Amino acid sequence: MVNKSDIKKNGESVDRDGFGPSTVQDEVVLELKNLQTHFTTKWGTVKACDGVSYAVKKGETLGVVGESGSGKSVTALSIMRLIQSPPGMIAGGEVILNGRNILELSEKEMTKVRGGEISMILQDPMQALNPVFDINNQVGEAIGIHQKVKGKTRWNKVVDALRKVRIPAPEMRARDYPHQLSGGMRQRVVGAIGISSNPSVIIADEPTTSLDVTIQAAYLRLLKQIQSETGAAIIFITHDFGIVAKMCDRVAVMYAGRIVEMADVREIFNNPLHEYTKALIGSVTKLEEKTGRLPQIEGQPPLLYNLPPGDAFAPRSPLKYDEKDALIRPELVEVEQDHFVQLSRCSVADFDKYKDKVSY
Amino acid sequence: MTTEEKKDYSKVGSAVGCSNDGDPIIQVRNIRKWYQVNKSIPIFGKVDWLKAVDDVSFDVPAGKTIGLVGESGCGKTTTAKMVLGLENPSTDGETEVGEIFFQGENVNDLTAAGKREMRRSVQAVFQDPWSSLNPRMRVNTIISEPLEINTTMTKKERDVRAGDLLAEVGLNPYQGNLYPHEFSGGQRQRIGIARALALNPKLIVLDEPVSALDVSIRAQIMNLLVDLQNEHDLAYILIAHNLATVRYMCHRTAVMYLGVVQEYGDTEEIFAHPTHLYTNALISAALPSHPDIERDEIVLPGEVVSPVNPPAGDVFMTRTPLPVRKNHKYTKERPPLIEVGKDHYVVETPWSTVTGHDLSEFRLSVDQEMK
Ligand SMILES: Nc1ncnc2c1ncn2[C@@H]1O[C@H](COP(=O)(O)OP(=O)(O)O)[C@@H](O)[C@H]1O
Ligand SMILES: Nc1ncnc2c1ncn2[C@@H]1O[C@H](COP(=O)(O)OP(=O)(O)O)[C@@H](O)[C@H]1O
Ligand SMILES: [Mg+2]
Ligand SMILES: [Mg+2]
Numbered sequence: 001m002v003n004k005s006d007i008k009k010n011g012e013s014v015d016r017d018g019f020g021p022s023t024v025q026d027e028v029v030l031e032l033k034n035l036q037t038h039f040t041t042k043w044g045t046v047k048a049c050d051g052v053s054y055a056v057k058k059g060e061t062l063g064v065v066g067e068s069g070s071g072k073s074v075t076a077l078s079i080m081r082l083i084q085s086p087p088g089m090i091a092g093g094e095v096i097l098n099g100r101n102i103l104e105l106s107e108k109e110m111t112k113v114r115g116g117e118i119s120m121i122l123q124d125p126m127q128a129l130n131p132v133f134d135i136n137n138q139v140g141e142a143i144g145i146h147q148k149v150k151g152k153t154r155w156n157k158v159v160d161a162l163r164k165v166r167i168p169a170p171e172m173r174a175r176d177y178p179h180q181l182s183g184g185m186r187q188r189v190v191g192a193i194g195i196s197s198n199p200s201v202i203i204a205d206e207p208t209t210s211l212d213v214t215i216q217a218a219y220l221r222l223l224k225q226i227q228s229e230t231g232a233a234i235i236f237i238t239h240d241f242g243i244v245a246k247m248c249d250r251v252a253v254m255y256a257g258r259i260v261e262m263a264d265v266r267e268i269f270n271n272p273l274h275e276y277t278k279a280l281i282g283s284v285t286k287l288e289e290k291t292g293r294l295p296q297i298e299g300q301p302p303l304l305y306n307l308p309p310g311d312a313f314a315p316r317s318p319l320k321y322d323e324k325d326a327l328i329r330p331e332l333v334e335v336e337q338d339h340f341v342q343l344s345r346c347s348v349a350d351f352d353k354y355k356d357k358v359s360y
Numbered sequence: 361m362t363t364e365e366k367k368d369y370s371k372v373g374s375a376v377g378c379s380n381d382g383d384p385i386i387q388v389r390n391i392r393k394w395y396q397v398n399k400s401i402p403i404f405g406k407v408d409w410l411k412a413v414d415d416v417s418f419d420v421p422a423g424k425t426i427g428l429v430g431e432s433g434c435g436k437t438t439t440a441k442m443v444l445g446l447e448n449p450s451t452d453g454e455t456e457v458g459e460i461f462f463q464g465e466n467v468n469d470l471t472a473a474g475k476r477e478m479r480r481s482v483q484a485v486f487q488d489p490w491s492s493l494n495p496r497m498r499v500n501t502i503i504s505e506p507l508e509i510n511t512t513m514t515k516k517e518r519d520v521r522a523g524d525l526l527a528e529v530g531l532n533p534y535q536g537n538l539y540p541h542e543f544s545g546g547q548r549q550r551i552g553i554a555r556a557l558a559l560n561p562k563l564i565v566l567d568e569p570v571s572a573l574d575v576s577i578r579a580q581i582m583n584l585l586v587d588l589q590n591e592h593d594l595a596y597i598l599i600a601h602n603l604a605t606v607r608y609m610c611h612r613t614a615v616m617y618l619g620v621v622q623e624y625g626d627t628e629e630i631f632a633h634p635t636h637l638y639t640n641a642l643i644s645a646a647l648p649s650h651p652d653i654e655r656d657e658i659v660l661p662g663e664v665v666s667p668v669n670p671p672a673g674d675v676f677m678t679r680t681p682l683p684v685r686k687n688h689k690y691t692k693e694r695p696p697l698i699e700v701g702k703d704h705y706v707v708e709t710p711w712s713t714v715t716g717h718d719l720s721e722f723r724l725s726v727d728q729e730m731k
Binding site: 017019067068183212213214215216217218221239240241242243244245246265266269279280282283284285286287288290291293294295296297300 | 431432544545546547574575576577578579580582583586601602603604605607608628631641642643644645646647648649650651652653654655656657659660
């Protein structure tokens with residue numbers, strides 16, 4: 001079972017794991033343009049999201065990957081306009097959802113967008129659910145907000161939503177309270193609330209970190225099925241390249257509030273250019289073979305109020321470089337078609353190959 | 361290694377797959393832990409038992425790692441607690457059931473000096489780096505607390521030792537003056553490991569030591585644990601639900617389900633020829649390390665079954681996707697572990713490939729899963 005025959009030949013199309021074929025369509029549903037979110041702290045300004053740009057297409061799953069503190073959640077909360085101010089503030093950029101910049105909407109209009117066109121599924125289901133209300137109440141409220149339904153119709157919709165996320169005996173579970181459900185079932189309820197509005201974008205912020213492997217696999221498969229039924233775009237936030245390998249069509253790697261590399265999932269795995277991407281992929285423990293010592297990234301992610309100027313990754317890069325090159329702020333450049341990398345002499349071994357694409 | 365007299369293992373009972381090879385530090389024989397769930401009102405005298413651990417045996421040889429793997433609730437932590445003496449193996453809350461041996465001696469028969477030696481020799485590191493360290497204590501104090509309790513070292517000697525330990529786990533000795541909240545998750549786990557190392561133990565019980573950490577930090581901690589093992593000839597009991605972690609770290613592995621070991625033996629042997637359907641299901645659910653790797657999904661219906669009043673015989677009967685046939689040999693008593701390869705054992709049930717099943721039979725479509 002754990003062997004080389006699990007590796008798909010190029011172009012092989014058997015669906016072994018029930019995750020289905022890719023559902024990516026051409027239409028862009030969400031685009032971030034140079035999004036910037038800052039926090040004012042006693043140590044200074046924290047640029048947690050420091051000029052992030054990416055686009056997600058209908059039916060596409062974009063993985064946003066990086067270590068804790070790299071700004072993944074802040075970027076997601078900025079899209080939802082849920083950054084608390086103060087201390088936070090969206091300092092610039094655009095978030096184009098289905099053709100309009102939602103940063104310009106009134107708070108009232110934005111409330112409709114949240115839990116309507118976009119919805120966010122959080123990491124900790126206990127945080128998302130209220131312990132004193134039953135499941136019917138909470139899923140029903142979510143449905144009621146954007147569909148204005150009551151009574152029997154509402155009840156039927158709740159049961160339907162629970163059925164959609166494959167909760168067994170939904171009529172009974174709807175009367176349960178959160179603590180009566182297992183972790184996996186709670187996560188599904190949160191999922192049911194998340195998809196009840198038929199969103200065009202689902203943001204999943206590490207929704208499976210605390211789950212068992214079996215339950216995690218079932219939940220990921222469920223998200224994929226919902227996607228193939230509804231054509232939703234998914235932004236999947238994670239620190240685990242294993243999830244990326246399983247789930248994502250495209251990947252954006254974040255470090256210190258910025259994207260350092262972005263490409264198609266196979267391109268990222270087969271041809272990573274940034275040392276940070278290489279290190280994150282390398283540090284995934286392989287089940288397929290007994291490996292020698294694991295490659296590891298030295299050091300810790302940086303504190304964002306105390307960032308080195310220029311290339312923030314340079315201090316952890318294994319490459320040899322000139323100190324003055326570390327001071328240059330690297331740009332995100334399209335080096336091959338649809339393959340973007342933050343071109344720095346300190347963190348990209350192939351810098352010279354692409355150096356005519358930048359002015360430094 | 362210090363020169364010690366040859367240990368006497370003659371009192372240790374035998375168990376399938378366990379021998380006295382490699383001078384085991386700990387040997388566990390047929391331990392059980394049942395919790396009574398309806399304490400206040402046993403209706404009509406009927407008592408419900410939650411069988412957290414139900415007949416587990418294994419050896420922990422010096423310098424080697426034993427992995428306990430399985431979904432949450434299968435009894436891994438409870439097993440570890442019994443090894444650590446934090447719970448007593450019992451099926452009624454009082455009477456001891458099964459035996460635990462420390463270097464060949466039943467732990468109940470240890471002399472006061474023997475008990476002290478065991479307390480020093482067996483240490484633990486827990487999963488949650490956020491709550492396992494006292495937030496009001498400086499790191500130096502946290503690390504040297506075991507030294508203060510168990511040795512006659514002076515404050516100054518202890519501080520020096522704490523500094524050495526911090527260096528050994530990859531931290532800076534000056535960081536000993538800081539408080540836990542000033543460290544990241546990975547660094548806190550290093551502090552926990554330094555504390556566990558303070559008394560030069562022979563065995564460290566590691567309960568999900570990397571599950572709460574970022575993948576990149578997990579690699580650092582696993583490398584550190586392997587280095588320390590080689591350096592100090594340390595034995596580990598490693599509890600994990602991530603199979604890749606187990607394959608990387610463990611020499612021997614026990615796959616547990618509902619408090620019972622389903623498959624046991626040499627780790628490489630198990631991964632090369634996973635035999636029990638449950639082991640195969642865990643493997644199929646594990647995340648791939650490349651998008652081109654796609655394993656056949658083996659979908660088990662539902663979630664882990666409640667350990668309250670589990671089946672008397674084969675515990676997997678209530679989770680298997682296949683029908684339980686009339687000729688199932690073990691519906692009333694526990695199936696024994698049988699040898700299926702070199703140092704590789706599996707419970708004798710219809711759910712293993714040795715009994716002639718082709719695994720493709722187990723593959724379920726997702727729609728079937730819903731029913
Ligand atoms: N409320 C806040 N006040 C100050 N800084 C914050 C706040 N929220 C987030 N940050 C900063 O933003 C950084 C990125 O956080 P986050 O987006 O949560 O990271 P990730 O999701 O990648 O783990 C954090 O390291 C922190 O410095
Ligand atoms: N003190 C206790 N009282 C009652 N039940 C317990 C107690 N400790 C653990 N359990 C139960 O025993 C089972 C096994 O738990 P545990 O050993 O923690 O599993 P694991 O570590 O494999 O997740 C679970 O069903 C758990 O709820
Ligand atoms: Mg986050
Ligand atoms: Mg546990």
